[in-house]
Amino acid sequence: MPRCAGLRTDLTLALAHFGVKTQTREELCGKGRDVVPIDECELDRVTPYAAEKADLALRLRPILTEEMERFSVAALCRDIELPLIDVLAEMEWHGIRIDLEFFAHMGRRLARDLHLIQQEIWKVAGEEFNINSTPQLRTILFDKLQLPVLRKTKTGPSTDASVLEELAEQGYELPRLLIEFRQIDKLKGTYYDALPQLVNPRTGRIHSSFRQAVAATGRLSSSDPNLQNIPIRTETGAEIRKGFIPADGFLFVTADYSQIELRVLAHFSGDPAFVDAFRSGADIHRQTAGIIFGVSVDEVTPEMRAAAKTVNFATLYGQGAFALSQNLGISVAEAKEFIENYFARFPDVRRYLDEQIEKARACGYVETISGRRRYIPEINSRNYNIRAFGERAATNAPVQGSAADIIKLAMIAIHREIAGTDIRMLLQVHDELVFEAPIDQAEHARSLVKRLMENAFELRVPLEVVTGVGSDWFSCK
DNA sequence: CTCCTCCGCTTG
DNA sequence: GTACGAGCGGAGGAGC
Numbered sequence: 001m002p003r004c005a006g007l008r009t010d011l012t013l014a015l016a017h018f019g020v021k022t023q024t025r026e027e028l029c030g031k032g033r034d035v036v037p038i039d040e041c042e043l044d045r046v047t048p049y050a051a052e053k054a055d056l057a058l059r060l061r062p063i064l065t066e067e068m069e070r071f072s073v074a075a076l077c078r079d080i081e082l083p084l085i086d087v088l089a090e091m092e093w094h095g096i097r098i099d100l101e102f103f104a105h106m107g108r109r110l111a112r113d114l115h116l117i118q119q120e121i122w123k124v125a126g127e128e129f130n131i132n133s134t135p136q137l138r139t140i141l142f143d144k145l146q147l148p149v150l151r152k153t154k155t156g157p158s159t160d161a162s163v164l165e166e167l168a169e170q171g172y173e174l175p176r177l178l179i180e181f182r183q184i185d186k187l188k189g190t191y192y193d194a195l196p197q198l199v200n201p202r203t204g205r206i207h208s209s210f211r212q213a214v215a216a217t218g219r220l221s222s223s224d225p226n227l228q229n230i231p232i233r234t235e236t237g238a239e240i241r242k243g244f245i246p247a248d249g250f251l252f253v254t255a256d257y258s259q260i261e262l263r264v265l266a267h268f269s270g271d272p273a274f275v276d277a278f279r280s281g282a283d284i285h286r287q288t289a290g291i292i293f294g295v296s297v298d299e300v301t302p303e304m305r306a307a308a309k310t311v312n313f314a315t316l317y318g319q320g321a322f323a324l325s326q327n328l329g330i331s332v333a334e335a336k337e338f339i340e341n342y343f344a345r346f347p348d349v350r351r352y353l354d355e356q357i358e359k360a361r362a363c364g365y366v367e368t369i370s371g372r373r374r375y376i377p378e379i380n381s382r383n384y385n386i387r388a389f390g391e392r393a394a395t396n397a398p399v400q401g402s403a404a405d406i407i408k409l410a411m412i413a414i415h416r417e418i419a420g421t422d423i424r425m426l427l428q429v430h431d432e433l434v435f436e437a438p439i440d441q442a443e444h445a446r447s448l449v450k451r452l453m454e455n456a457f458e459l460r461v462p463l464e465v466v467t468g469v470g471s472d473w474f475s476c477k
Numbered sequence: 478c479t480c481c482t483c484c485g486c487t488t489g
Numbered sequence: 490g491t492a493c494g495a496g497c498g499g500a501g502g503a504g505c
Contacts, residue, residue, distance in 0.1 A: 132499055134484055153484070160485060186486055189498060215494055219489085226496045229488035237487080261489090317492040324492090385490060396493045400489090404494095430489040430494085 080370060080408050081212060087415040087425065088210045088220075094424045095205030096227070096434075099472075102243040103196045110188040117181045124174050131181055134159055140174075147172055187231065191240050198225050210428065216393075217401040218372045220408075220428055228429045230473075241474035246436040251469055253423075253442055254476040255449045257431040258464040259284055260403045261316055264369070267459040268398065271348035278461035285309040291345050292338075311342050315349065316399055318392035353395045360394035368401035369457070370409075406463070407431060410456035414449055423448075434473070442469050 122128045125145070129136045135156070141147045142157050150166055151158040161182070164175035198206050206225065214221040222228040230244070231237030246252050262284060266274040277287040282297070289300040289308035300308075307328055314324050325335035343350040360366050361380060365373040374397040378390030407428065414433070415425060423445045427434040433453070437445035446467045453465045468476035 130500080134500075136500090155483065158484090182486075186498085190487070190496095194497085217494060219494060221495055223496060226488085229486090229496065231487060233488080314492070317494095319492045320490095322491045327492090388491080392493065400494060403489095432489085 080405065080412065083412045083415075084212060084408055087411050088212065090415070091210055091425055091427070092207050094426055095200065095203055095207040096426045097205050097245050097247060098195060098199065099243045099245050100196055100199070103192055106240070106243070107188060107192040110184050110192060114181065114184050114188065117177055117184070121174065121177045121181060124177065131178070132185065137178070145172075145174070147174075183234070183236070187237060187240065191231065195225060208427075215404075216374055217397045217404060218368060218374075219400065219404040219430060222427075227427055238474060242472050244473035246471065249438060250436040251439050251442040251471060252473060252476050253435040253437050253445045253449060254468045254470075254473070255433050255435075255446070255453055256466045256468075257403070257407065257453065258466050260406065260431050260463065261399050262312060263459060263461050263463060264399050264402045264406075265316065265349065265352075266461050267369075268402075269346070269349045269352035270460065271346045271352075273346055274349065275461055281462070281464075285312060288312055292342055307338075311338060314339070315342065315353075316396060318353075318395050356394045356398060357391050360390065366394050366398050368398055368405050370402070370405040372401055372405060374401065403431065406457045407433070407453070410453040413452045413456060417448060417452060418445075434476075 118131060121131060125140050127140075129140060131137060137159050138156050141159065142149055147167055148170075149157040150163050151160075157163075159178075161179055164179050167175040168179070195206060200207055206227070208222045208227045209224050211221045211223070220228075231240055244252075262274075263278055266278050273291055277284055277291075280287070283305075285308050286297060286300050286305050288311070289295075289304040290297045292308060292311070293300070293304050295304075310327050311324070313319075314327070319327075321332050321336040321339060324330075324339065325332045328335065328338075330338075356366050357379070360376045364377065364379075365375045367373055374393065376390045376394050376397075378386045379394060381387045381390065407430070411425065411428065411433065418425070421441070423435055423437040423441060425433060425435050433449065435445055435449065446469055450465045450467050454463045456463070470476035
């Protein structure tokens with residue numbers, strides 16, 4: 001299926017269309033293990049700005065529109081995708097600053113930790129080997145040490161974190177060390193080592209590429225580097241956010257949509273229990289727990305809330321009883337009962353999801369709130385697995401895609417409002433925006449962004465945005 | 478040396 | 490067989 005490529009990719013293609021030769025970063029600097037600093041001329045050539053920007057964008061529009069109309073409606077192009085070109089171009093142009101000293105310091109610290117864990121792993125294994133090599137690790141774990149094989153991949157026994165976790169619970173020593181090694185190695189290799197080398201020498205900042213239509217649902221994607229998957233879930237991982245810092249004299253301002261996908265689901269389904277829960281303004285997972293367990297909100301235990309949260313997300317993704325049972329650590333039969341009970345309490349949600357599957361079968365596609373289409377040819381496959389995938393895509397895409405539409409509209413509105421000020425939009429992370437603003441304007445920026453995001457689209461339920469201000473990304477809470 | 482696939486891991 | 494959407498790095502093999 002044809003795709004509208006990302007901003008830089010689009011520009012490169014379009015410039016080629018006009019006979020202008022562009023060079024990618026790889027072409028400019030050479031490919032390979034050595035990382036490639038972003039050369040200033042690359043930025044000059046690939047990002048439209050200054051005098052050339054208006055002219056170039058004008059000439060690009062017909063080409064982009066033609067591509068975009070293949071999978072969406074004209075109004076969507078006009079109201080969202082075309083205006084967003086300029087927003088993304090500016091985000092790419094601004095980039096984001098990192099604290100090189102912090103990165104270097106952490107890199108050294110992790111290298112030391114890694115060395116110690118490696119020694120320990122080798123000692124327990126009884127020999128030296130490449131821990132990063134899955135084949136070598138399989139030999140050690142399952143041949144030499146005879147640990148039980150819990151799950152297989154296409155090419156052999158699985159050694160992923162869930163398997164190692166389970167082996168660790170059975171009392172084996174090595175899996176715990178491997179989990180720790182992998183976590184630290186990932187942090188060092190993918191983040192602490194890689195990011196500093198992508199700092200542009202002229203701007204001193206990292207300029208990611210944001211693409212509009214790589215994702216089938218209409219979400220943005222970020223690459224070179226991907227700044228949408230910076231660690232946050234673990235304590236040691238989240239620390240890296242201390243290394244993302246605003247320009248001198250500026251503060252970061254962050255703004256997150258709270259449970260936007262569940263709100264979209266509530267809107268589409270119109271399920272009264274769901275809609276009322278959001279309108280009451282209380283904790284949605286807690287409310288859900290009260291409804292599915294049949295207790296009052298005060299009686300909801302933390303365990304009940306956690307289970308409800310898992311089931312809420314399971315619903316968004318079309319998760320089945322098997323996976324839910326794995327997730328909650330219960331039997332498949334119990335998980336099945338859980339799901340049935342959930343839909344018995346939220347019948348309109350079930351009805352809405354079924355309608356999407358029916359629509360995909362009948363029309364070949366489903367739509368977001370703004371009319372963006374996702375075509376789902378898999379829906380009529382005779383192969384059960386392919387068809388089931390199509391059904392999950394049909395139920396998930398309108399929800400995920402509508403959330404993407406809403407934040408894109410917010411970005412356009414905010415971009416318009418902050419034009420000519422010193423407030424800069426730097427990142428989008430699906431339901432979050434990151435800005436930097438002069439210290440004395442940070443509070444103003446925070447309230448402005450919150451207002452525009454919450455009013456970007458009117459749903460049956462309110463949109464809620466949680467904001468933060470800080471002198472680094474970690475502290476924006 | 479380059480490109481590709483697989484595995485595993487990070488995020489919303 | 491078994492949860493949606495992404496991107497990246499290392500290992501190892503295919504092919505030039």
